[in-house]
Amino acid sequence: MAPQGIPLIDISPYLNSDSSAEIKAKVIDQVKSACSTYGFLQITGHGVPADTQRNMLDCCKTLFDLPQAQKDALSLKNNQARRGYERIGFYIGREIPPESAGFLRGPNQWPDLPDQAFHAPVTDYYEHMLRLTHHLLEMLVLALGYETENLTTLTAEPVMNLKLLHYPPHSSKDTRQFGAGAHTDFGTLTVLLQQPGKHGLEVYHAADDEWLSVPAVEDVFVVNMGDLIQKWTGGEYSSTRHRVINAADGDRYSVPCFYQGDLRATNPFKPGEVDGETVEMHIRRKFDQSYGLNGK
Numbered sequence: 001m002a003p004q005g006i007p008l009i010d011i012s013p014y015l016n017s018d019s020s021a022e023i024k025a026k027v028i029d030q031v032k033s034a035c036s037t038y039g040f041l042q043i044t045g046h047g048v049p050a051d052t053q054r055n056m057l058d059c060c061k062t063l064f065d066l067p068q069a070q071k072d073a074l075s076l077k078n079n080q081a082r083r084g085y086e087r088i089g090f091y092i093g094r095e096i097p098p099e100s101a102g103f104l105r106g107p108n109q110w111p112d113l114p115d116q117a118f119h120a121p122v123t124d125y126y127e128h129m130l131r132l133t134h135h136l137l138e139m140l141v142l143a144l145g146y147e148t149e150n151l152t153t154l155t156a157e158p159v160m161n162l163k164l165l166h167y168p169p170h171s172s173k174d175t176r177q178f179g180a181g182a183h184t185d186f187g188t189l190t191v192l193l194q195q196p197g198k199h200g201l202e203v204y205h206a207a208d209d210e211w212l213s214v215p216a217v218e219d220v221f222v223v224n225m226g227d228l229i230q231k232w233t234g235g236e237y238s239s240t241r242h243r244v245i246n247a248a249d250g251d252r253y254s255v256p257c258f259y260q261g262d263l264r265a266t267n268p269f270k271p272g273e274v275d276g277e278t279v280e281m282h283i284r285r286k287f288d289q290s291y292g293l294n295g296k
């Protein structure tokens, strides 16, 4: 049977407080099925304004257009919380003052640009991602029969990072033009914004031994499960391999948002488990295995 492609789900009936429990349950069921079968879904009706999305992508161009020396000066190597520039992208997380910094927590490195050209739109986008990821997590927890209260610790002071990505044009000698090699995302959940029309993302569907293309469509976010949620759900939700083949003409910008969650949290799908591996332990283990290789 030919693969049908990654399901496209309108989540607005879930977000709408006037919706009946029945209508919400239908959306939750669709989400559950996509996460089990593919580990990926595409969403519309997510409530993130079109302007917020466009401005975020404009910020990518603004940032990567800066002179190389200016970007190098913002290297994430200078930053304890791994925020800032490296060859494959630019990381921005929750702004935490230096005196409260810790593992993956601390100040960002902001480029020297007017507030409206970068900091303000990125912060706006970040806040929208926080709301959206929390709604998605609710659906994922409800879908497996748990209460949303289980998310209280995970969502308290979540680690969540935006990675601004720039794939240069094919004419460039830079090897990044070829995209991103096959990988799984190691955190909890990823919400991906792609520049409309700049296709290239492919998802491996083991059942058919096939790579499914996921188009880059305006106002559609791609959501995927990370290794942590796969582990937490005993594989019920799968963290699926994906890759990017930069098929687009010219530059391609995209912004994955990696939600890890509060570092102190344990498995929200196993509320009774008190001494399980925390989010921090999981991330440290993944870093030890792959630090510097895929840079996440």
Ligand SMILES: O=C(O)CCC(=O)C(=O)O
Pocket (backbone or CB within 6 Å): 163, 165, 180, 185, 192, 194, 201, 242, 243, 244, 254, 255, 256
């Ligand atoms: O650029 C994309 O569309 C996806 C990037 C990705 O999968 C990642 O950075 O983990």
Ligand SMILES: [Fe+2]
Pocket (backbone or CB within 6 Å): 183, 184, 185, 242, 256
């Ligand atoms: Fe990824």
